Amino acid sequence: MYAAIKHLHILCAMLSGSGFLLQGIWMMRRSPLLDHRATRVVPHVVDTVFLASAITLAVLSAQYPFVAPWVTAKVIGLVVYVVLGYIALRGGATMGIRIFALICALLVFSWIVSVALTKNAAGFLVLTGAF
Template sequence: MYLAIKHLHILCAALSISGFVLQGVWMMRRSPLLDHRVTRTLPHVIDTVFLGSAIMLATMSGQYPFVAPWVTAKVVALVVYILLGATALRWGRTMRVRVLALLAAVLTFSWIVSVALSKNPAGFLAFAGVFG
């Protein structure tokens, strides 16, 4: 059961970042597709399953935020990713701010994946010699 939920979590991660990048491209091109009902609804469905699977994995493994440092790092970075994503797709006042927020959000998501793969709270920053 754990492995099936882990695969679901990984699938949701891939769908979530792919959809986010696609929305970012549409935002930069000022596409009306960005305001389509499916575009505004589907990411919430995917991200809800994504979060639910994360909670199930944490419960099944006993690795919780503020107990396992790498899980804490992922949760904190998730909040940063959400704020950057909202800035990129909705809140940013200029295209420059939106594009920079989009790039920062993708970098943050990549870092979260590196934390998940390494189980190191520094993620790829540890390998770059920045931390750890």
């Protein structure tokens, strides 16, 4: 059961990240697809399954935020990613701010994935010597 949920979680990560990138491209091109009903609904469905699978994995593995440092790092990264994603797609006052937030959000998403792969709270930052 754990393996199936982990694979679902990985699939959701891929769908969520690629969907966000696609929305970012649409935002930069000022595409009307960004306001399409499916574009507003599908990411919420994917992200709900993504979060539910994450919680299930945490419970099954007994690795919780504020207990396992790498899980804590992922949760903090998720909050930063969501805020940056909102600024990028909806809340940025100018296109420059939105593009900057998009790039930062994609970097944070990549860092979260690196934390998951390495199970190290620093993720790819460990390669820079920062941690």
